[in-house]
Amino acid sequence: MMGNPMTETTRTPDSQQNSESRSEPKVDIIRVEGMHKWYGDFHVLKDLNLTVKQGERIVICGPSGSGKSTFIRCINRLEEHQQGKIVVDDVELTDDVRQIDTVRREVGMVFQHFNLFPHLTVLENCCLSPIWVRKIPRKEAEASAMEYLERVKIPDQANKYPGQLSGGQQQRVAIARALCMKPKIMLFDEPTSALDPEMIKEVLDVMVELAKSGMTMICVTHEMGFAKTVADRVIFMDGGEIVEEAPPQEFFSNPREPRTQKFLEQILHN
């Protein structure tokens, strides 16, 4: 836990702007080697290789059906891979339930449709896992949850139910809920695509803030503005393969692959 940049920033919120510290050499926190996945006979993911260093911010984009969501869902084993190797924070994902649980404790996930628990209040949503999985005393868990709710700027909604909040607010709660587990890695699965246009910014602002704090992030998103501002690398997937991988400036100004060029043309058109 000591090396976790999130814990440090929680203790000293002022240090949030110190994003320069990430230039020093960091360990590989995620390694994906020769990973394949099939749904029945359908080959969804083909020979994926990816190494993510601690503190790195990766944006994955690509046309729908390209397997990008499936890919990040494999990283916390919401989907099973059939071949190859995924190692997260030195723990390999296998059929071993305990190893899966260990990985899931360290990896937070934000979903397209928020997936908040509708029968629990916002605060209870945030405290649930710290209390039951991390075994943190309720008082402490609530205090820490309130801190995170302040960071996503909705502490005043803590006692409401998810059904009473707007989509943007719900997604910010979902981010706070994932952060309450003090994860080392955050996965975002199209966090803004189910939102009304006027709410996208409030969620992206929170994500930019989080990126500045040094969190390791993998985001599947179509928000190219977000990719340009915070990503260290942009990965383009198509047909279950990683087609191109480049720093954002290069990716957007000078894409190498024809498929990437075509995709960028299409999305930047509107």
Next chain:
Amino acid sequence: MAESVIKPPKKQLGPVAWMRMHLFSSWYNTLLTLIVGYLLVTSVGPVLNWLLLDADFKGSDPSDCTGAGACWLFINQRLNFFIYGFYPNELQWRIDVMFALLALSFVPQFIENFPGRKWLGIFGMTGLPVVGYVLIPGGSFGLEAVDSAKWGGLTLTLIIAYIGIIASLPIGILLALGRRSDMPIIRGLCVVFIEVWRAVPLITVLFMASVMLPLFLPEGMNFEKLMRALIGITLWQSAYMAEVIRGGLQAIPRGQYEAADALGLGYWKKTGLIILPQALKMVIPGIVNTFIALFKDTTLVLIIGLFDILGTVQSTITDPAWQNVAVEGYVFVAFCFWVFCFGISRYSQKLERKLDTGHKS
């Protein structure tokens, strides 16, 4: 949130306008109104007369009944038997204690802000059966033993219904979870259990419990008839319960499972904290429906020689001392069942409103 300055237009109808709109809006509506009105006028009066105005409440023997209306003093006279069955008079305080505890546990559930309401409810679900198990049969703590063959009347009806309801819910939950399990053996066992029990009529279950079960049990191992009936009813009911709950489990969106998984909650925590609270809430109407059905089905124990409230009433109306009191007896039984079933129904509606957080994931 802001107070709107312009109020919505008020829609108000005077009684004449209301009647014109709802009762006499067209020729067939007018016709229906007249027919129903005629039936009400001609039937309500006689029924009220029979039930209350001409009825006999006071007196001590059949000759005090004039015959003009209902002979309620028959119920009055035999009430003790209808409630306690053959339970010895001097020991009936034990059952009274149980009635009092039952009321204490569940009546406060209807009263908002009653102190300790939640704990009383939990006691009603867990402690009450234990107290009953000690108090009603006796035989321990210096209490005189009362054979279960002597239990009867409303007491027996409530015992059977209560045990059936309390025990079938957890078993039903486990069966429903088992039927959706990834483990083929557990899933198979649950499917077989549910499909076998659900396909058998309760009467058959009761006959088997009272006649056949003893043949299969090893030598020297024998339950009382009531216990066997209780086990049969509980297992039968839990198969139904399992299917109702499975309906709720299937209605939970996959995202809820995934969110719980992603937070690192294991199977039991995920099920207990996330899935079941939502699934059970969703199927409260179905659960209550099966409870009410079971409550009324308890009368079937009559056929294996247990005297529930219907059994006690039925045996009294054949008493030659009392003539022509069958209708009164059945009306009384119907009323007793209605009171309890209506209570269960009202409580479930209250619970539904209370648990409504206004959003389905």
